[in-house]
Amino acid sequence: MPAPRRALVVIDVQQQYFGGPLEVQHPPHAESLPRIAAAIDAATAAGVPVAVLQHTSGEGAPVFDPTTPEWQLHPEVEQRVPAGAFRSEKQFGTVFAGTGLRDWLRERDVDTIALVGFMTNNCVLVSAAEAETHGLAVEVLSDATGAIALSNEAGSVDARTLHTTLMALLHSNWAAVTDTDGWVQAVGSGAPLAGSNLVVSATQGAAR
Numbered sequence: 001m002p003a004p005r006r007a008l009v010v011i012d013v014q015q016q017y018f019g020g021p022l023e024v025q026h027p028p029h030a031e032s033l034p035r036i037a038a039a040i041d042a043a044t045a046a047g048v049p050v051a052v053l054q055h056t057s058g059e060g061a062p063v064f065d066p067t068t069p070e071w072q073l074h075p076e077v078e079q080r081v082p083a084g085a086f087r088s089e090k091q092f093g094t095v096f097a098g099t100g101l102r103d104w105l106r107e108r109d110v111d112t113i114a115l116v117g118f119m120t121n122n123c124v125l126v127s128a129a130e131a132e133t134h135g136l137a138v139e140v141l142s143d144a145t146g147a148i149a150l151s152n153e154a155g156s157v158d159a160r161t162l163h164t165t166l167m168a169l170l171h172s173n174w175a176a177v178t179d180t181d182g183w184v185q186a187v188g189s190g191a192p193l194a195g196s197n198l199v200v201s202a203t204q205g206a207a208r
Contacts (some may be wrong), residue, residue, distance in 0.1 A: 001161040003190035008043040011117030025159035026147035035144035051086035073188035093126040103111035116144035138175040
């Protein structure tokens with residue numbers, strides 16, 4: 001297989017996710033943040049283009065208000081954003097709508113995006129799913145993303161179960177899921193990462 005033409009897409013690593021009701025729980029952000037930083041460092045060293053997105057809900061919103069400190073990128077990410085990186089705000093879960101990211105990727109002939117950041121159960125999920133409509137392969141770094149516990153009228157799920165389930169879901173169809181060390185090795189060798197597919201995953205699931 002030809003070597004993938006990668007870009008690293010860093011999603012919403014904002015202070016909003018390090019405290020309060022949206023605090024990332026699994027993997028704990030104390031673990032995922034260093035992995036995100038390592039991915040950015042590896043991409044920069046290898047000449048892999050880096051895109052950095054920040055979610056905004058508008059001034060006065062209860063969360064992601066761009067006038068508040070919580071809206072800012074975590075310093076560990078901000079200090080690593082390389083010169084020439086793509087930067088944009090977004091108003092939707094997907095990294096593509098209204099951001100110009102797709103054009104930026106096309107200009108650089110990127111065919112594979114690696115997703116890190118927050119949250120697994122929102123922006124990572126929807127961005128990975130939409131990417132196939134743009135002809136992009138997706139890689140998701142399982143230890144450089146994170147989920148929160150959810151409970152509502154439809155049911156409840158803890159953060160670990162949610163994150164693990166979504167990693168299996170993504171790997172079954174929309175992405176190749178690996179950890180940061182595995183991704184860094186693949187970047188260094190230029191090798192593609194293999195995902196599963198729905199038939200194989202369903203067959204293995206039925207056999208359990």
